[in-house]
Amino acid sequence: MxxxxxxxxxxxxxxxxxxxxxxxxxxxxxxxxxxxxxxxxxxxxxxxxxxxxxxxxxxxxxxxxxxxxxxxxxxxxxxxxxxxxxxxxxxxxxxxxxxxxxxxxxxxxxxxxxxxxxxxxxxxxxxxxxxxxxxxxxxxxxxxxxxxxxxxxxxxxxxxxxxxxxxxxxxKVQQQAVSELVALSPENLLRRNVLEIIYRWRVSVMTYQELTEDEQELIMNLTDAYQEARAQAVQEGQRQVVENLLRYRFGSVDEELLRVIDSLLHLSPDEFAKVLLELPTFSREELLSRFNVKG
Structure with missing residues (x-):
């Protein structure tokens, strides 16, 4: 083929x-x-x-x-x-x-x-x-x-x-479009889905032993979108880990705990890792207070 x-x-x-x-x-x-x-x-x-x-x-x-x-x-x-x-x-x-x-x-x-x-x-x-x-x-x-x-x-x-x-x-036409795609709101479902397609496509193409000039250009044009997609994938993975921990700790994840997760994901990598290790020791009240979420 x-x-x-x-x-x-x-x-x-x-x-x-x-x-x-x-x-x-x-x-x-x-x-x-x-x-x-x-x-x-x-x-x-x-x-x-x-x-x-x-x-x-x-x-x-x-x-x-x-x-x-x-x-x-x-x-x-x-x-x-x-x-x-x-x-x-x-x-x-x-x-x-x-x-x-x-x-x-x-x-x-x-x-x-x-x-x-x-x-x-x-x-x-x-x-x-x-x-x-x-x-x-x-x-x-x-x-x-x-x-x-x-x-x-x-x-x-x-x-x-x-x-x-x-x-x-x-x-430049494609590069400009990629910039506009990345600039869309992270809540935009089409943005999320297209970035995921680009991410999977890029991973697939990089398995080829040799890339033509045409393929290299396409990869270069989609680089910003790929990097954004990779960051999105990492954050979604982190969100899933935290949700699972909170669900195990408290039985369910309600709106207040979802706001805690949003705050957690904005921490630096070092701070995120530290809080993640401490998470099993927090009571619900301590957790909400730590991230200024009113119960």
Missing amino acids: TRKPHDQFAKQFLEELLSPLGKVEPNKEVIHEARQVDVLFSPAPTAQAQNLGLLGKIALLNTALLEPFRNQPSKTEVRNCLTKLFTVIADSQRKAKREDTTIPEDNLARLWILAPSASPGLLESFGVKLELETWLPGVYFLPDVFRTAILAINELPVTEETLWFRLLGRG
């Missing part, structure tokens, strides 16, 4: 973000030549794409084929993606015919090619156009009959709405 770290990261990343909204099928094989769609997404009827910005808008339109590229795709690669789309559409139309129904044109699947950049020559060759009244700069639509758009990630505006796509960009 060809090793494609960016492909692996992008699929896990998109699956994490889209799974609350509907059905995600990475590496979906389609009929005829068993072509694989990188990510095939079908929105749930009642899904709401909170905090996903442009990705959420795309996801909730209808069935979506998402094809992320680490480098600008060639004309042949774009045509191959179109072949996958046409196969998916033909399959859905055959199914509708067997069920004696029809699928309105607007409900047919759409293809979204996620490119770090797209040259004028590539865009012109497919006759694309912008639709700035309803879509952001950087989203180029092929003629309507093709139901396809090319997202030039480096041309997307630097806003919260485009963050999740810019994380799949290259160079």
Whole structure:
């Protein structure tokens, strides 16, 4: 199997973000030549794409084929993606015919090619156009009959709405997006989940004996996120240890003891270790008093 770290990261990343909204099928094989769609997404009827910005808008339109590229795709690669789309559409139309129904044109699947950049020559060759009244700069639509758009990630505006796509960009675009991700509130669930994906991906990639320049660049761009994820993992591990100790000591962990844990996790490593050793000797009152938690 060809090793494609960016492909692996992008699929896990998109699956994490889209799974609350509907059905995600990475590496979906389609009929005829068993072509694989990188990510095939079908929105749930009642899904709401909170905090996903442009990705959420795309996801909730209808069935979506998402094809992320680490480098600008060639004309042949774009045509191959179109072949996958046409196969998916033909399959859905055959199914509708067997069920004696029809699928309105607007409900047919759409293809979204996620490119770090797209040259004028590539865009012109497919006759694309912008639709700035309803879509952001950087989203180029092929003629309507093709139901396809090319997202030039480096041309997307630097806003919260485009963050999740810019994380799949290259160079400074991706580095900027990583900085924005790390700067999100630690309570942000998407931030936590994406950092965990980056952490696992980085650990997996570092097992490779040799890294290509492309892989090295991606690792470098995601370094800040990886370090934040590692710190998050350490803190979550510490939290679990303290929760277990308090539960063993007092039978349960209520809101007051949870505030004690929050205070403990802000101590320096040396102070944390010292309190952890003393924890079994504290009464509940002493513990609440030590960390100024009112009972």
